[in-house]
Structure formats: structure tokens, C-alpha cells
Amino acid sequence: MAGSHAELTSLLRGEVDDEFEILSDIAAFTSINGIGSESTDLVIRALEKISRTGPEGEILRSLAMMHGLYPYAVQGADHDSLRDAVIMEMNRPNPASETVFHRIQSQVFHRLVEGENVILSAPTSFGKSVVIDALVQTGRYKNLVLVVPTIALLDETRRRLSQFREYKIVTHPNQELSERNILVMTQERLLAVPQLPAVDLFFIDEFYKLAEESEGTLEQRASMLNQAFLRLAKTGAQFYFAGPVVDGLASVLPSNLRASFIRTDFSTVAADTRKIKASNDEERLAIVAELIGSSCDPTLVYCQSPAKTRKALEALIEQRSSGATVSRGLPEVAEWIEENYHPDWIVSRALRRGVGVHHGRLPRWRAQKMVQGFEDGDLDTLVCTNSLIEGVNTRAKRIIILDRKVANRAYNYFTFANIRGRVGRMFKHFVGEIVLFHDAPTREFPEIDIPGVSQSDIAPSSLLVQIDEGDWSDETRERVSPVLEESGLSLKVLRSIKGVEPEAATELAKHIRTLPTSRLQPLQWSTSYPKWAELRAVCELMWNYIPPSYHRGHGAYSAQQVAYQVNQASLVEGRMKDIIAGFVENEHDQSPSVDEKIEAAFDFVRYWLDHNFPTALRALDVVVSEILEERGLESGSFDGFSARVESMFSAPHLTTLEEYGLPLEISRQLVRGLGNSRSLDEMLEAIQVLRGTERIPLTSFERSLLGEVVATI
Structure with a gap:
């Protein structure tokens, strides 16, 4: 009889000749060692090897039930004992639901339904999205906000939640709200929402990213996530955080936050x-x-x-x-x-x-x-x-x-x-x-700080200025006050350029104040079609004073190169094929392969045009306008060009359809059929009508992409 976890695991890796014996050994192991991660692991391994039909299947189902693996116990069941049937029903979100929770999912769900806040630390296979879907299904929440770390996860979540037709799924800051809404956004988009609805519940996915730092300072996106949390926390709404296994929350955080923390090693694989x-x-x-x-x-x-x-x-x-x-x-x-x-x-x-x-x-x-x-x-x-x-x-x-x-x-x-x-x-x-191919790193898990709450040393000034002055700690006041005095910029201005460090904005403002009037003319744009000298001027200020994180590379290694590539993209109206051709045919590029040049083109578009260039240009616009008005000069505006870049020099909102799964190259062909859509919502309504029309010359593959998009709107 095998007794240890290692011995039983070894047996389960091979062919199982005697199913009854191995199940008896697992039951004995559980009896001796108690229900825990090792015994659960053995049951999961047995589920892969042993059928859930027949006498052995009944034993396996009982072991799965004992370990809280209720979804697995449902499969292959010929009949349920009254006890098992009761347990199953207790672990459904509602009697009509086909979903069956595992033990820890059920605990988390019921704590949330009872109005508690939950900060969950669990393995990736936990199934946090199942809990979210079940909460939505209850109908008890009128407005929910889900903050996810990437656009890819945003769209994946949007598609999954599209089944709940009683809610409007909102993924962009300027979409109109309905009576019942689920806002699914990255932290940057959430911060751009003009006015939040009355939020009942908010969820932050991968909450460990609140504390992501580099060389002792919070990463820029982590700072933005903290700002998003602070904004949501002000609503007083219930919250649910989820992320992978961590040790706990930092001791500097308030006790009410730490009391919400749940850590589990429960895994379903x-x-x-x-x-x-x-x-x-x-x-x-x-x-x-x-x-x-x-x-x-x-x-x-x-x-x-x-x-x-x-x-x-x-x-x-x-x-x-x-x-x-x-x-x-x-x-x-x-x-x-x-x-x-x-x-x-x-x-x-x-x-x-x-x-x-x-x-x-x-x-x-x-x-x-x-x-x-x-x-x-x-x-x-x-x-x-x-x-x-x-x-x-x-x-x-x-x-x-x-x-x-x-x-x-x-x-x-x-x-x-x-x-x-x-x-x-x-x-x-x-x-x-x-x-x-290497040794696994030493097993250790971090404690997670929320610097926007603790105001700890890793919190950058750009985060601290977003905190209400009345809530500043003495240390924060000592850090922020000198910066405010030196910059000559108002707190309102510094708060409006989220993600830009006040110290960097200060240096930018000082530089612009020293420029003679003749040097300011390239900053006084009168149209959204800048001349070369105007584009180069803003790129130099952006690159030298308020560069995005990790800005070197990404298809450009200087302000001049950024200006050149932005200008080239404008000349070809953002057509990706032409942008790629420009990179591939560039004789000055020393990249050894066509593949590197192609990916440099995509990298430039994703890093600069999609987000960082228009974001930095808008921040620059705020500071430049403040200084020019201060000097009695007409300010102009960079906002029109920012919008053109963000839309890849195409009709507004077309680039958004790429998030839904439709390439810009296809959506450009739909422009006439979409009419004069003034908003994303209008465009999404129009595109649903286009699906069945044969007038638009699309290939069968392109039509299949269009159909997939329409199916999840």
C-alpha cells in the first residue's frame, strides 16, 4: 500500500491497473493527513485516470465531494445521495443556475452576496470569473465596475458578459450609460470617464499590480491603478479584488482592508x-x-x-x-x-x-x-x-x-x-x-502594499497629488509642497495630467518659460494638421521632459524619429501595410531581418500611436497652454491632432472595432455603410445592420470576422 503523496503521485502518472486500490490509498492518505492541498492534488490526478461511472466512479465522486471539488462530482453522476444533492444545491449561485461552485468559490460568493468586501489571493485556476458572472446573475447590483489590466482581458470579459442582456457593457469612457451598466475598463480608461454612475460593486483584477515597482518607485501603470482605486473607493461601493497567491497585505494598510483578505491554495488542476x-x-x-x-x-x-x-x-x-x-x-x-x-x-x-x-x-x-x-x-x-x-x-x-x-x-x-x-x-x-530548462526560483510570495492608501515611500508624486489634501500624511505634505511651489503650476493642472510626474512637469514648465516668443510659435497650433517644425517641436519636448515609461526603442530612438514616423503614418493615413513598407524599405535601419522591421512597425504603432503619443501630447497641451496664457500669448491646441493619431488617421471610432476583433483594414471598407456615426454606440448599432448586406466587397474570411464581432455586441 502506497502511503506518501510522492508515492501516490508516481502511481497516478502511470497506468492505473487497480482503480479500487488507488482510490482506497487516496482515502487513507486523506484520513491520516486531513483534507489539504496534497490530498486534493491526488483526487484531481485520479479524476484524469479513473472513469466516474461504475462503483469506482462513485468512490471517486465521494472523494471529490469531500474535497470541495463539487463541479467535478456532478460529471458522470448516475444518481445522487440526498446528502450529495443538498450539498450540490447549496453550492449553486441560485436554484436555476447550471453553475456549481467549488468549495472556496462558494465561500467567496456568499461573503460578497452578504455585502462583505473581499480581497482574494488564489491560484490562477481558481475560477474568479465564475464568481463575477454569478454576482452579475443575481441582479442585485445596478452598476458594476470591473478594472482589468489589459485591453485583451477587457475584450475577453466584454464577450463573456455579453450574455447578460439586461446590462449595458461599457468599455470606453465616452459611451453613454444605461439604467443598468457594467463598466469593463483598464485603469487608464476608468480615470477618463467624465462621471461615474452610482457604483454598487467594483472589482480589481490582478490586484498585486497595485504595488508593482521598479528600483524603489511605483511603475506608471501601477500608479494609475492606485488612482483608479482611490476614485472607486470614494464611491463607498462594495469591492472584490482577485489575484494570484501572495503572502498578505502590508501591515501599513488599514485593518479594515487587511480584514478583507482571503488567501487560499485551493486549485482545480x-x-x-x-x-x-x-x-x-x-x-x-x-x-x-x-x-x-x-x-x-x-x-x-x-x-x-x-x-x-x-x-x-x-x-x-x-x-x-x-x-x-x-x-x-x-x-x-x-x-x-x-x-x-x-x-x-x-x-x-x-x-x-x-x-x-x-x-x-x-x-x-x-x-x-x-x-x-x-x-x-x-x-x-x-x-x-x-x-x-x-x-x-x-x-x-x-x-x-x-x-x-x-x-x-x-x-x-x-x-x-x-x-x-x-x-x-x-x-x-x-x-x-x-x-x-533552469531551476525554479525559490518559493516566496510578496506582501502587497496599496501605496495610494498607505502613502508609502514608493508612491510617486503623480499619485500623491491625486489624494485629497485633507488626507495627506505629514510625509506626503513634506514631499509634495516643495514641488507645487517650484512648478508654478496649479494642483488642478498637475492632477489633470495623470501619469506625468510633477517633477517632470515642473522642468517642462521652467523650460517653456525661458523660451523667447519666437521659439514658442511652433507650439501655437491653429489646426489639427501640424507642419513638420511644429510636430518636431512637440516631440522634442515630449521626449526630453515627459517621456512615457521605457520609451527608448519601440520603433524610434530619438524625438526626431518619433516625429518622422508619426508624420509618415499621417501621410499614408495610418494604413498598416504602408507603414510596414516604410520600415522595411528604410535603408538606415540596421535590423538584420525583414521580420524585425515588420515587428518594429507594429511596435511603433502599438506603443506610440495607440496610446503613448496622444496621451503625452494631451499632457503637453495642458502645460503649454498654462504657460502661454501666463505669458499673455494665444495657446492653440494639440487635441485635434491627438484625436487623429489615436484613430490612426481614420474615421473616429474605427480603431475601437479592432478591440472587438475587426481589423482596421476591414472597418475602413465599412465606412460608407456605417453612415455618420457620431459615437461608438451609434457605430456598434450600425455595424449590426451591415452583417447581412452583400454590397460590401468582403472576402468570406472577412465576413466571418464581422459575424464574430456582431455576435458579441
Whole structure:
């Protein structure tokens, strides 16, 4: 009789000859050691190996019930005992629901329904979205706000919640509100909402990002998330936070916040870890290709950067060139990419061979298709960076961790646990596999601070100025007051340029004040079509004084290059094919491959045009206007050009459709049919009418994309 967790795990990895005996051993282990993470792990492993029909199935179902794995116990049940039936009904959100919670989901749900605040720390496989959906289904909340870290998660959440037709799903700051609303937004978008409705419940996903820091200072997006939390907290609404396993909340936080904290290790999947030795990248890539070539298991390959994903794609394409493709691939997506972006991009070759890629430089619609193709089985392998791990909910049977870094920094155990959490899936992959080429980081979990509440040392000035003056701590007042005095800018101005450090705004203001009147003329724009000298002037101020985080690179290495590429994008009216051609044909670019140049073009568009350039230009507009008015000069406005850049020099709101899954290249063809849509809501209504028309010359693939978008509006 096997007794230890390791012995029983070893037996469950092989063929189970005597199902009754192994189940008896698991029951004995549970009896001796109590119900915990190890006994639950054994039950999950047994679920993969043993059928839930027949006498052994009844024993397995009883073990699943005992461990709170109620959703698994439902499957394959021939009959329920009265006790089991009662337990099942107690763990449904309501009698009519098909959803059955596991034990901890049920506890969290009932605490929330009773009006408590909850800060949940749980493994990735916990199923936090199930709790959210159940809360919406109760109908007790009139207005909910869900703050998610990425646009990809925003759209995934929007699609999932579109089933609740009694609510309007609002994803953009300028959409009109209805009687019942669910606002699904990133922190930046939430802060741009002119006026919030009466919020009943707000949810912050991946709450650990409230404390993300670099070199002792809060990251810019973390600061914005804190600002979003402060705004929501002022409403007095109930809240629910969720994120991966952490040790707890920092002791400097108020006791009422810390009392809301729940930590659980409860997981619904199991995972095996295997380490493989390899001395260099070439060996590792060869092993990855061999592992994937010998198995059809859905596999994620984690890489530290987009450059590394290209190397992985090259190895997999070479391995599959002999005709060893496991899945169908996405040939229709590959063909569209070749026609509308570039015929020689490695991504299209990979898609034809059943391999997808996901990283932060890709167009949003295409990243969505990669995940969808992987979920549907058309792609058996998805090569990814941290953008998938942190930004999308997908699961694989196996994860191969090729690198031990995120960008250029070694990952810690917390990040490793996040990556590992993507392996396994309820009802499909009970036991996942993690393949490593390095030692796993030492097991340690952080305590999470909320600097907007604690006003701790890592809180930047841009966050502190957003706090009501009456709530400033003595330390905050000592930090902020000198900056306010030196800048000569009002607190209102500093608060309006969220994300820009007051110290940086101060230096910018001091510089502009010293300029002679002749040097200020390029800042006095009279149209939304700036001259070259005007565009270059604002880019130099932006680059030198208020640059976005990690601004070097991303398709431009100087203010002059930013101005040049923005101008080129304007000249070709934001057409991606032409922007890519400009990067590829640039003789001064020393990039060794066409693929690097193509991805540099996408990187420039995603980093600069999509968000950072218009955001920085609007902040610059606020400061410049203040100084020019101070000097008695006409200020002009950069806002019109900011809007043009943000919309990729196309009709307003078309770029938003890319978030819904429709490429800008297709939505441009729909402009006439969409009429004079003055808002996103009007455009979404108009596009639903277009679905059935044959007048618009779309390919069958393009029509399928349009149909998918309409289905989730």
C-alpha cells in the first residue's frame, strides 16, 4: 500500500491497473493527513485516470465531494445521495443556475452576496470569473465596475458578459450609460470617464499590480491603478479584488482592508514539473521542437521577448517543414496577413503549420485570433511572452518555459507561479506539465502594499497629488509642497495630467518659460494638421521632459524619429501595410531581418500611436497652454491632432472595432455603410445592420470576422 503523496503521485502518472486500490490509498492518505492541498492534488490526478461511472466512479465522486471539488462530482453522476444533492444545491449561485461552485468559490460568493468586501489571493485556476458572472446573475447590483489590466482581458470579459442582456457593457469612457451598466475598463480608461454612475460593486483584477515597482518607485501603470482605486473607493461601493497567491497585505494598510483578505491554495488542476538540461539557446530550441513534434498536446512556449519568439518560431517551422504539422493551422488568417501586412512575415508561415504567436506588439484582433485558434485546436502550439501570461485567460496541457526572464530581468517565484498557473484546465486537462530548462526560483510570495492608501515611500508624486489634501500624511505634505511651489503650476493642472510626474512637469514648465516668443510659435497650433517644425517641436519636448515609461526603442530612438514616423503614418493615413513598407524599405535601419522591421512597425504603432503619443501630447497641451496664457500669448491646441493619431488617421471610432476583433483594414471598407456615426454606440448599432448586406466587397474570411464581432455586441 502506497502511503506518501510522492508515492501516490508516481502511481497516478502511470497506468492505473487497480482503480479500487488507488482510490482506497487516496482515502487513507486523506484520513491520516486531513483534507489539504496534497490530498486534493491526488483526487484531481485520479479524476484524469479513473472513469466516474461504475462503483469506482462513485468512490471517486465521494472523494471529490469531500474535497470541495463539487463541479467535478456532478460529471458522470448516475444518481445522487440526498446528502450529495443538498450539498450540490447549496453550492449553486441560485436554484436555476447550471453553475456549481467549488468549495472556496462558494465561500467567496456568499461573503460578497452578504455585502462583505473581499480581497482574494488564489491560484490562477481558481475560477474568479465564475464568481463575477454569478454576482452579475443575481441582479442585485445596478452598476458594476470591473478594472482589468489589459485591453485583451477587457475584450475577453466584454464577450463573456455579453450574455447578460439586461446590462449595458461599457468599455470606453465616452459611451453613454444605461439604467443598468457594467463598466469593463483598464485603469487608464476608468480615470477618463467624465462621471461615474452610482457604483454598487467594483472589482480589481490582478490586484498585486497595485504595488508593482521598479528600483524603489511605483511603475506608471501601477500608479494609475492606485488612482483608479482611490476614485472607486470614494464611491463607498462594495469591492472584490482577485489575484494570484501572495503572502498578505502590508501591515501599513488599514485593518479594515487587511480584514478583507482571503488567501487560499485551493486549485482545480494538478501540475508536474520536469527540468531538462541544455547548455545554450540552440540546444534549448532544438529540444522544444523535438518535444512539440512528438506530441499533439496543446502547448504554450514561454519566451522572454518578441525577438526570442521569432527564434522559437523558426525552430518549429523548420521542424514542421517535413510535413509533421499536428493541427490544421489558420491558413485563412495567414493569407489575409500576407495580403494586408507583408507577404514575408514569419507569423504567416507559422500559422500555416499550426503554430501561433502572441506578444504585445501584435495587432489586437490578430492576438485574439491566436488565442481563439489555440482554444479551438486549430493551433496546437502558442509561442508567447508575458503579454499572454498576464493578459489573457487561456490554458494548455503543457507549458515549456524557454527563458527565465521577463524582458531583461530574471523572473521571481511570483512571476513563475503566474506562468505555471496557465497549465491545466478544468474538465479537459486535469494534470498539466511544466518543462523547465533552469531551476525554479525559490518559493516566496510578496506582501502587497496599496501605496495610494498607505502613502508609502514608493508612491510617486503623480499619485500623491491625486489624494485629497485633507488626507495627506505629514510625509506626503513634506514631499509634495516643495514641488507645487517650484512648478508654478496649479494642483488642478498637475492632477489633470495623470501619469506625468510633477517633477517632470515642473522642468517642462521652467523650460517653456525661458523660451523667447519666437521659439514658442511652433507650439501655437491653429489646426489639427501640424507642419513638420511644429510636430518636431512637440516631440522634442515630449521626449526630453515627459517621456512615457521605457520609451527608448519601440520603433524610434530619438524625438526626431518619433516625429518622422508619426508624420509618415499621417501621410499614408495610418494604413498598416504602408507603414510596414516604410520600415522595411528604410535603408538606415540596421535590423538584420525583414521580420524585425515588420515587428518594429507594429511596435511603433502599438506603443506610440495607440496610446503613448496622444496621451503625452494631451499632457503637453495642458502645460503649454498654462504657460502661454501666463505669458499673455494665444495657446492653440494639440487635441485635434491627438484625436487623429489615436484613430490612426481614420474615421473616429474605427480603431475601437479592432478591440472587438475587426481589423482596421476591414472597418475602413465599412465606412460608407456605417453612415455618420457620431459615437461608438451609434457605430456598434450600425455595424449590426451591415452583417447581412452583400454590397460590401468582403472576402468570406472577412465576413466571418464581422459575424464574430456582431455576435458579441
